[in-house]
Amino acid sequence: MGIDNIYIRNIKNEDFKDNEYIEECLKELIANDTNVVLTKLNTLINWGRSNSVWPLTFATSCCAIEFMCLGAARYDFARFGWEITRNSPRQADVVFCCGTIVYKMAPVLKRLYNQMADPKYVMAFGNCAISGGPFKNSYNVVLGVDKIIPVDVYIPGCPPCPNAMIYGMMQLARKIKMQNFFKLSK
């Protein structure tokens, strides 16, 4: 099993850049797997998990509008099965962290993340969520969501256009496919 085997429909493997992280995941996966049945089961589970990621409607600023565009007619993330946006963090799988996080919001985001059920993922949308972006000089802005919660995928842009978001979503799907579900809870 190699990195070429991660199958994302209609997207060639060469089209994905920055595979170092996925390769690391893969190494870990190979190192851990001994049981054939478990491996097969893991593949099946990860197929299910990677194809059904329900986002939490969490948005603070501009990137939220592009996130809405992603849900609307032209870009339509329903094609990937991501369209069931849950408003309750208990039922969501991924936080799309769209927009700047300020000091007052930081504990709220942290609480939201803690309220989510495992396995959970975080995507940092836009420059503000990655590193503070244009508001780096501000006295009140958290310089990156990863200061508060762990982030799986970073999508740069101010705001990132929906195509970039879809690319990020696919990267997350690849990551999920490379995880060992049975080791996740530990």
Next chain:
Amino acid sequence: MFHFSIVLNCVDKFLHVYFTDSCVLFIDFFLVGIFILVFYAVLALVLIYLERKICAFFQCRLGPMRVGPFGIFQPVADMIKILLKEVIKINGVDVFLFRLAIYLVIIASMCTFGAIPFDRGLHVIDFNMGVFYFLSISSIGVVGILLAGWASNNKYTIIGAMRSGAQLISYELSCGLSLMIIVILSGSLKLSVIVEQQFYVWNIFRGGIPTIIAFIVYLISGHAETNRGPFDLPEAESELTAGYHTEYSGIQFGFFYLAEYLNMFIVAAIASTLFLGGWMPLHIIGWDLFNEIMDHIPPIIWLFSKIFVCIFLALWVRWTMPRLRIDQLLKLEWKILMPISLVNILFMFFWMMYL
């Protein structure tokens, strides 16, 4: 036409050869239980897929299309995921009621399945008061929703639960009253009898104007009972985040999700059994050849196509209309649907007497 009870009796006799009576009864129950569970799960997957595709169609989108051909395995992926999600233990909830609520909701919708006649002789049990059974068992669901809202110890859920209580109890009235029209028409509560009576003309045409009114009232109030469409106040995504099931996670939420879709199926199934002839093919008096051709289409296809037409209607309404406000919702029931249903019963009575 083929009578399904022959097959069932065969199985029963076959089992009797090898086992004792009580053992056979047990095995029968077991088989039926398994059958209903599997059917329930598969049906839910189909409904979820349909809803997502039809919703996408109304919204000029494509809907799920990448998991399997045309995205048909999308709900399977969802199911795998939701089965494996963590179930969060929440502080401050009434644990017993919190868990009980899910079972009440799911049992209410599952029990109704037993009484639906899917084909001639293909039903779990043919009560002689089947219509009454439908009404009573489906109203257990509201207890589950109320419990879920109460036990979650959350302000949003309690508002959702109270809304749901007010809504379901109100709409049950006009729902029941419109089914009464059919009972008056056929003179029986037994579902198999009601379906058999519709051999030549479906009830909706047989009873004339009163049954058409009753059908419309039933569609509206039945739709309201499923907590969907313009009547989704208990969940009211934009108002109460996720309504009464805000605090449920993982498979617990999955159960609510399933029950929501299955309730939609049940309402459509009752509508098609009582008003649209159930599994009975379309027959027209005098057109013998036509009737024969129609008979060649299996009854189960007839039933399901009727049900899916009703479901399509429900989805159409769901994705077109904005949500009602709570006072408008109650006004619609108590000031419009309920008086109409009451007058309709009188009207039906005169229709039966003089026409």
Next chain:
Amino acid sequence: MKIIEELLMQFSLSVSKITDKIYTVSISKEKLRQTVVFLKNNEKLLFDFLVDIIGVDYEDSFGVIYNLSSTQFPAYTVLVKTHTNDRKNPHFDSIFDLWQSAGLYEREIHDFFGIKFINNVDMRRLFLRQDWCGYPFRKDYDPSLEVNHIPFSNEKLTDMEKINDGDSIFEKNDFVVNFGPQHPSTHGVLHLRIVLDGEIIKKIDPNFGYIHRGIEKMCETYTYQQLLHLTERLDYLSGSINRHGMCLVVEKGLGLEVPDRASYVRIIIDELTRIASHLLGWGCMAMDMGSITAFIYGMRDRENIMSIFEETCGARLMANYNVIGGIINDIHPNFQRKIKRFIPYMRKMLKEHHFLFTNNPIANGRMKNVGYLSKEQAISLGATGPTGRASGWSNDVRKIDPYSAYKYVDFKEILRTDGLTFDRYIVRLDEIEESLKIIEQLIDNIPSGAYVTKTKTIIKLPEGEFYQRVEGARGEFSIFICSRGDKYPYRVKFRSPCIPLVNALKSIAIGTKIADLVMLGGSLDYVVPCIDR
């Protein structure tokens, strides 16, 4: 105008002019309330619209500038300036009883500068946490992480509701529900604390600051070219309009002539932005009412505008198109053709929207007879834009004080009188139609020539104050710049059109149901990052 000048002279000693329509009146702190009351109640002047209150730290003293506009002479603005030398314990008289909007503005100044307003009982911090140390807009504020670090826990709810004398704003037995900060229909991260009686709303206490990025403070450390992109991120839905305003004020300060081509294109882009914003507002309101399909339809139509932007400006949402002196690059060859194709399409779609949603009996029943905002209330709240116009208050800056090329175009200001939710809804859809008309008039007449005037690399505004207002998609957006002749502005203040809207929500939603609160929020169509700045 003479009459204004004379009356002002009568009252105060020092009246000066920034431009021929903007007067400044400097008065002592004691005479402040007296002056403001005179300006507000004088029948000839009728300066009864409090645009904004601006706080300035002059290093040796604190100044407060009351920005008043008249409903009689809407093109004229008076800036009433006052200051105090007491840096330890600065305080002014409060005017919160004169205007409904004043209370929040005073809280904002208290939050940023630590200035107390006597008699205003509610002096909580507006944007920052109640336990924040220091006042960030003071020039001697220390922004280091040691003073204020990223907090680990949520702000205590009891802290949030404590007012001056230590009492809570809520009664003991109130059923308080938190709406937000993460809630699907607060349009961002607004935090509303509402007191419920069953389904009925008794009281609303908005809590801002979950997206307060300190843009105004950041502007003080950037050059004029650099701070343009920050204006766009205030109200991101009318980003180009905000940026247009910022360019206008700097150009005015420099005395720069903008080529006609640039001002025409700027307006077309502005109007397209407005249409996009109204479409999104329409869709979000429909979604708040539970009709997701309408939202998707709105977004679908909006995508057409986005693709026009993508071609000409190079970005979808944040166009970054206006620069000081003109526009950043020339229009794309397809620009005119695409817009000409878009106009009939949009007209057709508007009809469809009316057919599908406006005439829907449920939507109609929900919107009618809910959320009455009277004209007087709208003026007192300062609720400009479509909200004010739905109440019959003519406040379109494009009409009353035409900037750029708006003087060449002919369009109607949509006014309705009832002030109900339905009117606010209809005003938005009708404004889309008017915007299409404006674009139609300009699209074929874009003059040829240069699209940008050359400016110096380092722009220094002369010493003084500069003020410009533009009509954003949500109401009057105005920019006040205090310059000391540096390449950095000394103080920049943006007037957010959205604060009054939330303030309006506070008063019109009382007595309605939860479902109505959500819908009213949609009908007022506020954008939270614009409030918090």
